[in-house]
Amino acid sequence: QQQVKQSPQSLIVQKGGISIINCAYENTAFDYFPWYQQFPGKGPALLIAIRPDVSEKKEGRFTISFNKSAKQFSLHIMDSQPGDSATYFCAARRSSNTGKLIFGQGTTLQVKP
Amino acid sequence: DTAVSQTPKYLVTQMGNDKSIKCEQNLGHDTMYWYKQDSKKFLKIMFSYNNKELIINETVPNRFSPKSPDKAHLNLHINSLELGDSAVYFCASSQASRLAGTQETQYFGPGTRLLVL
Numbered sequence: 391q392q393q394v395k396q397s398p399q400s401l402i403v404q405k406g407g408i409s410i411i412n413c414a415y416e417n418t419a420f421d422y423f424p425w426y427q428q429f430p431g432k433g434p435a436l437l438i439a440i441r442p443d444v445s446e447k448k449e450g451r452f453t454i455s456f457n458k459s460a461k462q463f464s465l466h467i468m469d470s471q472p473g474d475s476a477t478y479f480c481a482a483r484r485s486s487n488t489g490k491l492i493f494g495q496g497t498t499l500q501v502k503p
Numbered sequence: 504d505t506a507v508s509q510t511p512k513y514l515v516t517q518m519g520n521d522k523s524i525k526c527e528q529n530l531g532h533d534t535m536y537w538y539k540q541d542s543k544k545f546l547k548i549m550f551s552y553n554n555k556e557l558i559i560n561e562t563v564p565n566r567f568s569p570k571s572p573d574k575a576h577l578n579l580h581i582n583s584l585e586l587g588d589s590a591v592y593f594c595a596s597s598q599a600s601r602l603a604g605t606q607e608t609q610y611f612g613p614g615t616r617l618l619v620l
Contacts, residue, residue, distance in 0.1 A: 422605070433507070433593050433611030434546070477544055488558050489534060489597050489606025493546040 394482050396494025403501050409467040411497045413480035416461065420482040424491070425454065425465050428477045437478070438465070470501045506530050507612035509594050515618045516584055524579045524615045526594030534558075534606055535577035536595040537569060540614070546593070552577055553599060584619045591616050 395414045403409045413423075424439035440447045440454040440463065447454045453466040467474055480494040507528045516522055528535060536559070537549040551559035552571040566582045577594060594612040599605075 424608075426611075428544075431613075433595075433613050435611065436608050439608075479546060483605075485605040488551055488553075489536075489599075489609065490548055490551070490559055491609065496544045496546075498544075 394480060394492050394494040396480050396497060398497060399495065400498045401500070403470045403499065405470065405472060405501055405503050407470050407501075409470045409474070409499055409501070410464055411478050411480070411499070412462065412464045413482075413494050414460075414462045415482050415492075417482070417484065418461070419484040420492075421485050422483045423454070423456065423463050424481050424483075425452075426479045426481060426493075428479065428496075430476075434479060467499075470499075472501045472503050475499055475501050507594055507596055507610050509592075509612040509615050511615060512613065513616050513618075515620065517620055518584055518586060520584050521580070521582045522584060522617070523581070524592055524594075524617075526577045526579075526612060528575055528594075528596040528610070528612075530596055530598075530610060532596040532598045532610075533574050534597045534599055535571065535574070536597075536609065537577065537579050538593040538595060538611075540591040540593060542590070550577075550579075581617075584617075586619050589617055589619045 425437045426434035427437045428434040438449050451468045456463045478497045481491045510525045534553045536551045550569040555571045568580045571577045591614045593614045595609045597606045597609045
């Protein structure tokens, strides 16, 4: 119930292509779904986040698609660039004063020039 | 102008030693966290403090003891270090949203890479 499952584990995309990373969750009490980006040797940084009252959120080249009935959400990176090469984590949280985030297993993205 | 800082950045030590990692945030947040990232990059929360009060205490060996002297600092002390403690430890902070009854965005520090030999 507390797990967030992320796939694929690794992804190689050509420059200009679309990168797609998928996550699935079980706990229907989750109501906040952020994506974090982590570069080697750095801490994770919030990329984009969505709440279940919308089905899609777009910020620049990054889009989250959310399917509440399927309990799935995904990150789409349009026009992928070599600078996007990083590890991406989906996460989920239910509203509480603790802010406890449950992270997916991570996806290492490599964008080839 | 570092938002969340951790010291040291690297820590190499022998099994059985006791070590501490320090974290400071200058964002004015009232909640701080410790996460462990293992060799497969899996991130798992360990502890969280809100206004110096422990609010999350996951299933972590009691060799790990967090201490929050004030809401801008959260330290992690580890006793009797074991090989399996080798990992990257991240501190994070966020601001509680009283109106929403939840926490706002978590900001992570750069991590402390601990290697136990």
